[in-house]
Amino acid sequence: MSETTFMGVERNKIDWKPTIDYTKCDYCMECTKFCPHKVFEVHENEEIRLIVRNPNNCVVFCRACSKICGPDALSFPDKNATTLRIKEIRKEENNA
Amino acid sequence: MLENYAILPCNGLDKCAGVISAEIAKKLCENAENELICPVFYRVADTKYNKIASEHQLLVIDGCPTRCASKLAAEKNLKISQKIVITEEAKNHQIELTGSLTLMENENALIEIIMNGLNKAEEKPTQVLEETTVSYNFDYETFQNGKFIFRVPKNPEIYYNENDCWAYVVGNRARIGVTDFVQQNLSDILYFTPPEIGDEIDQFGEVGDIESSKALVALISPVSGKVVATNEMLVQKPEMINENPYELGWVAEIELSDFESDKELLIGFDKYFELMKKKVEGSNG
Numbered sequence: 001m002s003e004t005t006f007m008g009v010e011r012n013k014i015d016w017k018p019t020i021d022y023t024k025c026d027y028c029m030e031c032t033k034f035c036p037h038k039v040f041e042v043h044e045n046e047e048i049r050l051i052v053r054n055p056n057n058c059v060v061f062c063r064a065c066s067k068i069c070g071p072d073a074l075s076f077p078d079k080n081a082t083t084l085r086i087k088e089i090r091k092e093e094n095n096a
Numbered sequence: 097m098l099e100n101y102a103i104l105p106c107n108g109l110d111k112c113a114g115v116i117s118a119e120i121a122k123k124l125c126e127n128a129e130n131e132l133i134c135p136v137f138y139r140v141a142d143t144k145y146n147k148i149a150s151e152h153q154l155l156v157i158d159g160c161p162t163r164c165a166s167k168l169a170a171e172k173n174l175k176i177s178q179k180i181v182i183t184e185e186a187k188n189h190q191i192e193l194t195g196s197l198t199l200m201e202n203e204n205a206l207i208e209i210i211m212n213g214l215n216k217a218e219e220k221p222t223q224v225l226e227e228t229t230v231s232y233n234f235d236y237e238t239f240q241n242g243k244f245i246f247r248v249p250k251n252p253e254i255y256y257n258e259n260d261c262w263a264y265v266v267g268n269r270a271r272i273g274v275t276d277f278v279q280q281n282l283s284d285i286l287y288f289t290p291p292e293i294g295d296e297i298d299q300f301g302e303v304g305d306i307e308s309s310k311a312l313v314a315l316i317s318p319v320s321g322k323v324v325a326t327n328e329m330l331v332q333k334p335e336m337i338n339e340n341p342y343e344l345g346w347v348a349e350i351e352l353s354d355f356e357s358d359k360e361l362l363i364g365f366d367k368y369f370e371l372m373k374k375k376v377e378g379s380n381g
Contacts, residue, residue: 061300070162
């Protein structure tokens, strides 16, 4: 399930998604098993075996996958900057 | 001193944090009133350990966020009384783990800090500051999907964020918690990690974790401010969030710092109820 807007702002205008640090990731794939929103995709036969396939499915402000990541390989944007940006976009759209 | 506990370590022998977890478990079990649960043997023969777990409070020591020991406890339907995660403790105490499977200076320093913390926590009285006496007169709307019933309070003093958390605002304070959508999705809640009293929380910051056998979720605060109380009963009875996430299952009380600004990104009952219905229908499809 993915929402197309968050707080009235189109989801694809909000930069909120996990970033994989491939120097830490050990491809345990716990994140893919955990995330019900299909944000990640496994590519078993490729050198990079895990990618962020659907960034806009990621629930804004959710960081649950990073909490269950053993090697601490997942990071997210700054929450306060994202909050401010959402407020700015709302203001811009209200004034348009 | 930590006493009369069953200790379930992660015992990840190929990882530094796992070795630390096992070492702390062994040290705690030097006290004859504590009992060690071997996670490897528990998987193949559980009679002995089920008995131990039923007679003691349970301390789970996870090495890393993969939470193997917590997951084992959930599989065995054990109620967790206390939990620590070694890598988180290392971060909190700014100790860099060497990665060695032999305990070095840094690892031993961390073990000592954790042991002291566990023993002191047992002696520390429960801290509840300035908790407001709140009487609830919530008026609920319900939505049924299959066998699941979702309730949402309609009162205008209750605000929601799109992360399925609520804030009941009275004066300059708010009680916060999760909605029925979260508790139904998690199923049986087994463990609650409260925020620290005195923590300053930003809007959309995390105020505690809730864990079931299915998942771990962080409560994402609808409001900004200072944590002035937490629901201590949830530590012993996290299942109260399943029973009633809006009243007995409240999570924390926040002294509001900028509610007028926070309100801009909150919604009321009407919008949240519609959003929740869409989420429920979407999660079926």
